Amino acid sequence: MLRRQKNEKENCTPTVYEQTVQTSKMKLNQKEVQLITELKNQEQLCVQKYDFYAKQAKDPELKKLFKKLLKTEQYHYDMLESLSTGTVPTIKSRTASAVKYEPQATHTGDPTSKEFDKFLCTDIIATEKYVATTYNNDLFYFASPEVRNVLNAIMTDEQNHAEMIWKYKTANKMAA
Numbered sequence: 001m002l003r004r005q006k007n008e009k010e011n012c013t014p015t016v017y018e019q020t021v022q023t024s025k026m027k028l029n030q031k032e033v034q035l036i037t038e039l040k041n042q043e044q045l046c047v048q049k050y051d052f053y054a055k056q057a058k059d060p061e062l063k064k065l066f067k068k069l070l071k072t073e074q075y076h077y078d079m080l081e082s083l084s085t086g087t088v089p090t091i092k093s094r095t096a097s098a099v100k101y102e103p104q105a106t107h108t109g110d111p112t113s114k115e116f117d118k119f120l121c122t123d124i125i126a127t128e129k130y131v132a133t134t135y136n137n138d139l140f141y142f143a144s145p146e147v148r149n150v151l152n153a154i155m156t157d158e159q160n161h162a163e164m165i166w167k168y169k170t171a172n173k174m175a176a
Helices: 002-011 016-023 030-056 060-084 111-141 145-171
Strands: none
Touching (some): 030 060, 030 145, 060 111, 060 145
């Protein structure tokens, strides 16, 4: 009897962990798939907002910042897409971009254009704060520490984006 159980065990399908090792793919549960889909939707909205805002901003420096952050948001979307296909993307080692960002007062437009750019900044900061909070809440639902590390890295980026926009607002006397 013991021998039969051993043979059945040898012939059974591999566990999720074993499949992960054999195929270097991970298996997500239904809740994890749902959360990644929602996070991808948030990242897609961020990409769209940064693209739209880069086209609308009056200050060339702000346009440049929005375009830079758009690229990072697209990278986040691509990382989530990898997760949704069962592949854990590699997290690039990097210094927090907000630490290095030191904007100068560059907004020389009229008060109306400055107020418009202030609105764009305020709105995108609110978006970044919401998205960072969503990552913070969602990452605890994932069983895989590798996935949690990816989501934590993205969350940190989102916080850095908000800080960079805040620094821009402060340098240009838009914060109040």
